[in-house]
Amino acid sequence: MSANKLNAVLLAAVLGCAMSVVTSQHLSRRLYYELEKEQKLEKQLQVEFGQLLLEQSTWGAHALIEKSASARLAMLTPNQRQVYVITPEGVR
Template identity: 35%
Template sequence: MSRLLLTALVAANVISALAVVYARHQHRQLFVQLSRLERARDELNIEFGRLQLEQATWAESNRIDQVARDRLGMKFPEGPEIVVVRP
């Protein structure tokens, strides 16, 4: 009986050790994946900041005014060119 108990305890100890090794291996893999995802997130945040800056530059009113004048030939109307329509 004690021999059977000893064998069961040794088997449980080996199984427990294998479970610890597996859990550590899985933890390392997940940590590496987390690090990759954090790096990708940081790169996306940097790109998003660049795109916001670019959008602000393109949407600036002076830029829009310059493009309207240069490319489209637009200008502000002079006094006699303004017509007021009243209901």
């Protein structure tokens, strides 16, 4: 093999390696950007989840349910004579 052919093969190999490095760096940067974007979204979703848990506990509060039932549905708390407890043996 002559020196010119060897130089051409080596040049092609060096250019191929250089292109490979550039491509892998570009891919690495793009994937890192995607990772950062997904981590930011995860933080936002965690905040929203915390807010929803707080809202759920607020809506689940007994006093709020009772107030809403009386105000919106005109429901009243029954007196003791109107309450029947059903057990496996029957009504008490």
